[in-house]
Amino acid sequence: MNDLGPPTEGDPLDLIRRDIDGIDKTLLSLFAQRLQLADKLATTKAPQGLPIRSGREVAMLRRLIAEAPAPLERELVLELWRALIGANVRRQRVVDVIVGGGRADPTRLFDVARRHFGSRTRISHVAEPQAALQKAAENPQSCVAVTPWPAAPGVGSWWPALSERRFHDLHLIAGLPLLGPATEDPEACVFAATPTDQAGNDITLLIAFDQHHRAQRALNEAGLTGKEVARSEPRVLLRIEGFVAVNDPRAGALTSYGVEGVRVLGSYARI
Numbered sequence: 001m002n003d004l005g006p007p008t009e010g011d012p013l014d015l016i017r018r019d020i021d022g023i024d025k026t027l028l029s030l031f032a033q034r035l036q037l038a039d040k041l042a043t044t045k046a047p048q049g050l051p052i053r054s055g056r057e058v059a060m061l062r063r064l065i066a067e068a069p070a071p072l073e074r075e076l077v078l079e080l081w082r083a084l085i086g087a088n089v090r091r092q093r094v095v096d097v098i099v100g101g102g103r104a105d106p107t108r109l110f111d112v113a114r115r116h117f118g119s120r121t122r123i124s125h126v127a128e129p130q131a132a133l134q135k136a137a138e139n140p141q142s143c144v145a146v147t148p149w150p151a152a153p154g155v156g157s158w159w160p161a162l163s164e165r166r167f168h169d170l171h172l173i174a175g176l177p178l179l180g181p182a183t184e185d186p187e188a189c190v191f192a193a194t195p196t197d198q199a200g201n202d203i204t205l206l207i208a209f210d211q212h213h214r215a216q217r218a219l220n221e222a223g224l225t226g227k228e229v230a231r232s233e234p235r236v237l238l239r240i241e242g243f244v245a246v247n248d249p250r251a252g253a254l255t256s257y258g259v260e261g262v263r264v265l266g267s268y269a270r271i
C-alpha cells in the first residue's frame with residue numbers, strides 16, 4: 001500500500017491520523033492553559049528571585065509518573081514535563097544556566113543540564129565549578145550553576161570552595177538527573193540563590209570544618225542520620241538523610257560537639 005498519496009475516503013491510515021490531529025488540538029489548548037497559569041504564578045510569587053521550585057517539581061513529577069497510564073513510560077513523562085516546566089519557568093523569568101567543570105567528561109555534564117532545563121534554555125560552560133558558582137552568586141535572580149557531584153571521583157576537589165563567604169547565599173536545590181535511586185549519588189548539583197524546598201525523601205548536604213574528626217559523633221549526638229562523604233582537611237562534606245533547613249537547630253548543635261563552621265548547603269530529592 002502506498003501511504004504517500006492523497007487520503008481516500010475510509011482509508012484506515014487517514015482515520016488514525018484524524019484521531020491524532022484531534023488529540024493534538026486538545027493538547028495544544030491544554031498546553032496553552034498550563035502556560036497561562038505561569039503568568040498568574042509570576043504575579044503571585046515573590047517579585048524578586050528565581051521562579052524555580054525544585055521540591056515542587058520533584059513532588060509533581062513523582063505523582064505524574066505514578067499516575068501515568070500505559071503505555072506511557074516514566075522517561076517520556078519526565079521528558080514532556082521537563083519541557084513544560086522549562087517553558088513555564090521561562091515565561092516567569094529567563095534563567096541562565098552555567099555548567100562548570102566536569103573535567104573527566106564535560107559533555108556529559110552539559111547533557112545532564114540540557115535534559116533537565118530543556119532545549120530552549122541558554123546554557124553555557126565554564127572550566128571550573130567555582131566559576132559557575134561565582135556567576136550564580138553575582139546574578140542571584142537570573143542564574144543557576146550546575147556542577148559535578150562533589151564526592152564523585154575524578155572531578156577535582158572543588159567543593160571546599162562552598163564554605164567561602166562569597167557562596168553563602170547559594171543553596172543546593174537539586175541533584176541531577178532527577179530520575180535515579182535515592183541510594184545512588186546524582187551526577188550533578190544545581191546551586192541557586194533560592195531556598196531549597198522540600199519534596200519528601202530528601203537528602204541534605206552539609207559542609208563543616210572538622211579537624212579533630214568529630215563529625216560522625218556530632219551527627220549522632222545531634223540526632224542526625226548521616227555520614228562523611230568527602231574530606232579535604234580540615235573540611236568535611238556530610239550527607240544527611242532527610243531535609244535539614246538552613247536554620248535547623250540540629251545543624252547548629254553540631255558546633256557544640258566540636259565541629260565548626262557548619263553550613264547547610266541544601267537538599268535534593270530524586271524520583
Ligand SMILES: O=C(O)C(=O)C[C@]1(C(=O)O)C=C[C@@H](O)C=C1
Pocket residue numbers: 041051052053054056057060084085086088089
Ligand atoms: O509551581 C510553581 O511555582 C511554578 O512555577 C510552576 C512550575 C510548573 O511548571 O509546574 C514551574 C516551575 C517551578 O519550578 C515549579 C513548577
